[in-house]
Amino acid sequence: MKQVQIIMGTPVIIEINDQEAREELFKEVFDYFKYVDQKFSTYKKDSEITAINDKKITKEEMSADMKLVFELSEETKKLTNGYFDIVTPNGSYDTSGLVKGWSIFNASKILKNRGVKNFSVEAGGDIQISGKNNKNEQWCVGIQNPFNKKREVVKKVYLDDNGIATSGNYVRGRHIYNPKDKNDYLEEIASLTVIGPNIFEADRFATAAFAMGKNGIYFIENLLGFEGYSIDKNGIATMTKGFDKYTKKHA
Amino acid sequence: MKKVFLSLTLFFSFAAYVLYVRILGASAPVVLTPEPNKTKTALSLPKYNTSTSSSKTKSTTSTPPVSTPPPPVVNTGKYKNGSYTGTVVDAYYGNVQVMTIISGGKVTDVQFLDYPQSRQTSIRINSRAMPYLTSEAIALQDSNVDTVSGASFTSAAFRESLSSALAQARI
Numbered sequence: 001m002k003q004v005q006i007i008m009g010t011p012v013i014i015e016i017n018d019q020e021a022r023e024e025l026f027k028e029v030f031d032y033f034k035y036v037d038q039k040f041s042t043y044k045k046d047s048e049i050t051a052i053n054d055k056k057i058t059k060e061e062m063s064a065d066m067k068l069v070f071e072l073s074e075e076t077k078k079l080t081n082g083y084f085d086i087v088t089p090n091g092s093y094d095t096s097g098l099v100k101g102w103s104i105f106n107a108s109k110i111l112k113n114r115g116v117k118n119f120s121v122e123a124g125g126d127i128q129i130s131g132k133n134n135k136n137e138q139w140c141v142g143i144q145n146p147f148n149k150k151r152e153v154v155k156k157v158y159l160d161d162n163g164i165a166t167s168g169n170y171v172r173g174r175h176i177y178n179p180k181d182k183n184d185y186l187e188e189i190a191s192l193t194v195i196g197p198n199i200f201e202a203d204r205f206a207t208a209a210f211a212m213g214k215n216g217i218y219f220i221e222n223l224l225g226f227e228g229y230s231i232d233k234n235g236i237a238t239m240t241k242g243f244d245k246y247t248k249k250h251a
Numbered sequence: 252m253k254k255v256f257l258s259l260t261l262f263f264s265f266a267a268y269v270l271y272v273r274i275l276g277a278s279a280p281v282v283l284t285p286e287p288n289k290t291k292t293a294l295s296l297p298k299y300n301t302s303t304s305s306s307k308t309k310s311t312t313s314t315p316p317v318s319t320p321p322p323p324v325v326n327t328g329k330y331k332n333g334s335y336t337g338t339v340v341d342a343y344y345g346n347v348q349v350m351t352i353i354s355g356g357k358v359t360d361v362q363f364l365d366y367p368q369s370r371q372t373s374i375r376i377n378s379r380a381m382p383y384l385t386s387e388a389i390a391l392q393d394s395n396v397d398t399v400s401g402a403s404f405t406s407a408a409f410r411e412s413l414s415s416a417l418a419q420a421r422i
Contacts, residue, residue, distance in 0.1 A: 013398070125401045133397045142394065144401020151399055154389040168402025191402050217384060231389055238386045 001026075007033040008041065008100070010124030016111070017118035017134045025114060029107045029121065036103040039065060040095050053092040069095050069102065072204075080208035080219070085179040097176070101165060101203025104128050108199070121199075126165040128199040138249055146191035146231050155193075155229060155237070157246040163199030167192050167210035178211045188213050193229045194220055195246055202226070 001021040004013045012033050014026055041047045048066055051057045062070070073095060076084040088094045100123055107121045108128040118131030120139065129139045138160060142153030146168050157164070168191035169176055178184035192210045196202035205226060209216030217238050220228035227243040 015398075120398060122398055125399065127398055127400055139398075140396045142392065142396035142399040144399050145389070145391065146402060151394060153392045153394045153396055153399060156392055156396055164400045166400045166402050193400055221384060235389050236386050237389050238384050240384060244385075 003030075005030050005033075008037045008103075008123060009043070011122075012124075013120070013122040014107075015120045015122075015134070016116055017132060017136075018116050025111065025116065028114075029110055032107050032110060033103060033123070036099060036106075039063070040069070040099045042092075042094055042096065049093060049095060069098060072102065073098050076204045076208065080205070082179055083211045083219075084204060084208035087179075097207045098204055100124060100126055101163070101200045104203075105163070105198050105200035126163070126199055126203050128163050129159040130161050140249075143193050143229055144191070147235065154231070155247070157195065158249045159195065159246065162195050162197065163202035164193065164195050165199060165203035165206040166194075167206040176207060176210050178213070184213065186211065186213055188233055189216065190231045190233055190235075192216050192220075192231075194226055195228070195243075196226045 001017075002013065002015040003026045004011050006012070007030065012030065014029050016025060038044065038046075039048045042049055042053070044050060048057065048063060052059075052062065052066070059067075059070075070086070073084070073086040076098060077086075084097065086093050086095050086097065104121050104123050104126055105128060108119070108130060111119050111121070112130070116130075118133070118136075120130070120133075121128045125144065127141060129141070133139045138158045141157050141159055141164055143155040143157065144166065145152035145154045167176060168189075169186060176186060178186055189210065192206055194202045194206035194209065196205065205220065205223060206228075209219045209228065209230075212219055214232070217228050217230040217240065220226050220230075221240045227240045227246060229237055229239045229243055231237045
């Protein structure tokens with residue numbers, strides 16, 4: 001059973017393939033995403049992140065979740081040699097590079113705590129997979145063609161309990177910057193997909209690696225437990241050494 | 252004994268270097284080294300200049316991974332004669348830069364202008380430690396999947412950049 005809602009400006013898709021896909025499970029997860037959106041959306045005038053950026057709240061006054069997200073952002077910045085940064089070029093905070101993966105991860109924990117085994121939680125192309133798909137087989141996830149708005153697949157991967165995230169720059173404007181070079185428009189790479197142990201990890205490293213341009217895929221190669229598929233502006237894909245194992249369906 | 256050891260070391264260093272150069276020759280992202288006879292694989296690339304007609308692109312089934320860099324998207328197999336210098340690529344252990352020679356409209360040679368060689372041991376270290384990753388030209392697959400991961404939209408800036416790159420390669 002699958003349900004979709006537009007939250008955080010993006011389609012949030014929840015699919016539950018357990019026998020007992022109760023309505024309230026969907027509601028609980030969608031409500032969680034609405035809570036996250038209300039807190040972390042820089043587009044909302046009454047969100048906490050907006051209040052922080054408007055200097056109406058000090059760092060000490062931040063909520064526990066906000067403090068945690070700031071801490072995780074700081075940690076990610078260190079792990080990625082500064083390529084991940086929630087401080088935007090104009091000096092304000094934008095936590096969206098971390099919050100999407102983090103909230104999908106938390107949403108999937110809600111389902112797991114409720115005993116759900118076979119599901120996927122997706123927000124804007126970033127996905128947490130668990131268990132089996134609706135045919136009781138391995139989940140098959142397509143990597144989107146970065147050159148077309150339509151849902152075209154250029155690679156298929158088979159996942160069990162993984163997170164998969166793809167970074168790229170959107171037609172609505174750049175949303176990923178190279179924190180080390182503001183004039184770097186990150187045009188060499190069209191998209192970078194990362195598969196990791198969960199969506200929080202996959203998403204934050206996909207975002208950071210995308211900001212590294214051509215070197216991003218090498219960064220992923222050196223990360224234990226992560227695989228990547230990078231597509232450059234000419235349509236040439238480069239993959240990490242272990243990526244191939246995800247392209248085959250196992251029994 | 253020392254001499255034998257020294258010459259052996261030299262020999263293996265050279266062998267490692269040759270191997271390194273070969274591997275890099277096959278994997279270094281050289282912008283202007285299209286192999287004209289391979290243009291076909293790249294044509295399965297989606298067309299992104301028009302948003303509606305692109306669905307008629309021949310969607311071939313999966314292309315097997317290729318270890319040589321497939322050519323950029325160009326409709327012609329011919330390139331201007333001359334030598335073209337690729338961009339300097341930071342390979343983590345040093346910079347790599349190549350020059351490609353085109354004659355008769357074909358790539359006839361690729362030369363290394365820069366590669367990590369500051370320390371004697373660096374070549375061997377690099378041939379092992381510098382990740383040699385497989386590349387392939389992307390090709391449309393059937394969309395028989397459970398879900399799709401992607402940054403859904405291409406940017407105007409990207410399109411602009413691509414067409415300028417193509418303009419360089421064309422005659």
